[in-house]
Amino acid sequence: MTSLLQSLERRVVAAPMAGGPTTPELVAAVGAAGGLGFLAGGYLTADALADRIADTRDLTAVPFGVNLFVPADLDRDRDRAAVQEYADRLRFGARRLGAKLGSIDWHDRDHFEDKVTLLLDDPVAVVSFTFGIPPKHVIEALHACGTEIVITVTDPDEALAAARAGADALCIQGAAAGGHRSTHDAAAIPNEDSWTELLRRCRSVSALPLIVGGGIMTRAQVEFAVQSGAAAVQCGTAFLLTDEAGTSAAARAGLSDRTLTQSVVTRAFSGRPARGVRNEFIEQFDDFAPPVYPVVDQLTKPVRAAAAADGNYQWVSLWAGTGWEAARPGPAAAVVEALHPTRLVRPQAVSSGGGADLD
Template sequence: MRSLDLTSPVVAAPMAGGPTTPELLRAVAGAGSLGFVPAGYRSAAQLADDVAEARTVAGDVGVNLFVPEREPVDLEAVRRYRDLIAAEVEALGAAVGPVVEHDDDDWDAKVDLLVRDPVPWVSFTFGLPDASVVSRLRRAGSRLLLTVTDADEARAAAELDPDGLIVQSAAAGGHRGTFDQRRAPGTDDLRTLVGAVRAATGVPVVAAGGLSDASAIRDVLDAGAEAVAVGTALLRTDEAGTRPTHREALADPASTSSTMRAFTGRVARGIRTAFSDRYEDQPRRPTRPCTT
């Protein structure tokens, strides 16, 4: 039977936008585990610096890539939503960026970087890379993980012969890695998803979503996962780059979470706010996720 051969069954999920820091990766490595550098929202040059810094403090690390959207952008819908929220966002002291006609998150340059300067593990979110990308990274020596959210996605991913599948449930904090952001993803619990994906593919599974304590981790390992990825559980650690307001909300017993699209257009799970409640119905499908 295939195995991921990880030194620890618990790995640190990549958290783009600030929470994953060199200090957090150092702590993860010090605990004998594997951390992932998030490539999302970073240029290829910034990613190169991030990986170099991570290596100095953590040794071997993985890198997580956002797979670009293949469907055309509904620019008018994005503009309408931008105009709708602009005044409220600016009143909060933030700025709404311009509408970008095309943004592939520097995909080609990031793949080229990881071929030239490979890391032990590369994971993918929001879809599947082309077979040519898989082949190039594998020849460079990287092992590959593909994120899936149901058995159908897992079957499609298995055709690329990955080393493992990250099975992400609806309980996962942050963005959901579903292939098609226009549809509402399933709500099966993580244990059920792990069993379904294992039965459908036989590929080793890293389970992700709502894993906040040892008993939850043991439950999905017993269900057939070889490892788990934790993210939200690390947000309030001293080493994480979580913003103070976010830290306070995570600790507030009055905070509740829900699935939402209001902030980016992508399916995500986060802490409910007045903003998310007010604008949740606005960025509707089939609008492409707004990544500006």
């Protein structure tokens, strides 16, 4: 990863954003602007991911990455009753939208093994992993193909484990980040540490190149990150409203509704903690969702789809980081350009302070 990160013209990585926002067009545009784009492999079958890789290659010759979710084994006997209780709560709302709850698959592994096979048969420059550390044989096989490996971490323990497992770089996700927190244990309560705090603490356990993210929306933040020793920044929310993003019309409308004023971390939509803009769905269900990912995600999927088709953004997941109000429409290249550091800031110690990321 050192080589790829070092060859970047711009220190900006466009975060993989599964569920729609990431498109081949977005990945290609970010690469053309000198950044690093990532296809989001989460939720896709291997065939669908293969199509997106092919489409991206049709658009660009610049290297790009692919992101995969690391699956965890589910404990049906332990969690079935809690899931049933949550489903009973959701059902009434689902009916109002004319939707049924999704069916449950306790063996869902997000097609992980098939997608790894695809990436071994047809390698890409870099693969990043979220929600955990992939098995050793996967890391070894990808390395043997020349693929560099990034593992997303949310605390120093995860950073140490990822470094020991053979990652080439770590992606440090601060608490301000939009979308799912990449805690390696789905049931863990995520910390509230900013990337600035985590950068300092993870640096003390690993000398690997560190990509940082979570609430980064301005050039000043990127300059601070680079000055603090980050190899690059990973931004998702800043790209959500760009022309090339596949963000749904309903989500675009919700993210632009200034009467929605809070971003919160919730398990309500998927069972895993994830940050999004607080809407009616979160208000109604946040207190009740069991920590059973991806089963809760399976249940709510048709409900979210029905709401999105109706343009009802009160019932879709408006995943976004704390800086969402600064997201703007326009070309993705303009976002890369606006974030790229143009000067070095005064050297300073990385803050050891609390939850908020630097503005």
